[in-house]
Amino acid sequence: MLEYQATENLLKNKTILVTGAGDGIGRAASLAFAAHGATVILLGKTVKKLEAVYDEIEQAGGPQPAIIPLDLKGATEQNYIDMAETIEQQFGHLDGLLHNASLLGVLGPFEHISMSSVEEVMKVNVIAEIMLTKALLPVLKKAPLASLVFTSSGVGRQGRAFWGEYAMSKFATEGMMQSIAHEFQDSNLRTNSINPGATRTSMRANAYPAENPQTLKTPAEIMPTYLYLMGDDSKDINGQQLNAQ
Template sequence: MLEYQAAKDLLKGKTILVTGAGDGIGRAAALAYAEHGATVILLGKTVSKLESVYDEIEQAGYPTPAIVPLDLKGATEQHYIDMAETIEQQFGHLDGLLHNASLLGVLGPFEHISIDSVKEVMQVNLIAEIIMTKALLPVLKKAPLASLIFTSSSVGRQGRAFWGEYAISKFATEGMMQSIAHEYQGTNLRANSINPGATRTKMRANAYPAENPQTLKTPEELMPTYLYLMGDDSKDITGQQLNAQ
């Protein structure tokens, strides 16, 4: 799978929503999905970044994307309901959803955890994902084959000292993925998680400021796994915890 070679038209005719699409892994995934034929819905909080990705997709001659400016920290359930209705009206269904947006929170001893920071991390990494997924499930179920991808972490599968806030949010993400995968087993909807691993992103730099980023893989180098799970070649894979490295 790490060496997966996606067919050029793997995602032709599909509509895929990517959260945190303005930079990092989300940007790379949006570009990769568009390159392989998908109409990508770019969701993020910074409009200028989304517009930059939009322009890059347009200039490359890929299918025209759409932009949804949304701050996951402040969005209400009604925002997600309205978004789902708009997607259904414009596209008829949704073929894929990549939950990529996440907050790192504060790294440090558990006894020093700030409850305000925990609430913020859980809002973006968990609550927003729950509400968005709930709103979009009816639109995903209308697709011939739909793929739901959650972004996990190594610390969401094995806890680590000083990573409490982030680790707990990602353990919860894994639980959500498994619950949905089990609930929809045998249907047109599959759910899986990806652990990107150490990647050259801003979040990684914040977590490991002394690390040489040139020693890390770029987001673009992780795309075989992201393409595999989003395309129909993985139609029988559900409830799995995959690694992109």
């Protein structure tokens, strides 16, 4: 599926929510989904960035997107419940949810881990994903075929020195994905994870400041796997750990 060729109308009439939609991979996914016919709900904390993506989608002739400004660090369970009710009222159901937003945290020796940093990383990378998924499951279940996609990492599948905070959060993400996939294995909802790999994003630059970003793939170049999982061609793929590179 790394060479997957999505048809022009792959996502026509589908509604897909993307977290962290204002920048990096979330932005690229939002643009790609819209280009293939989806109505994209752009969720993120920076309204200006979301509005820029909104304008790009409209200028490219895609379906009119929606914007949900939300800071995952401070959001409560009630915020997600209210959001789910609004999405159901406005769209009837949700065909796809891409959990893309993540915090890197602090890289360093395990013995120097800051508990405040760990709590922040877990709040965004794990707790927020739990609350958002829980709230949106009833709306996803109303879709003919729904796709739930979690963003993982190489260090979420094999831990690595100095990556403790981020690695632990991504191992939790993989566990969440597998649990939901097993629970809904005989339903209209499929659940999988994507490891985007080394990609030209600000998070990658923060983790590897000495790296030449020109040697990395752009977010747009890794979209085939994302499109594959959101489209109906992947309807029988469930509980899988996929790589975008």
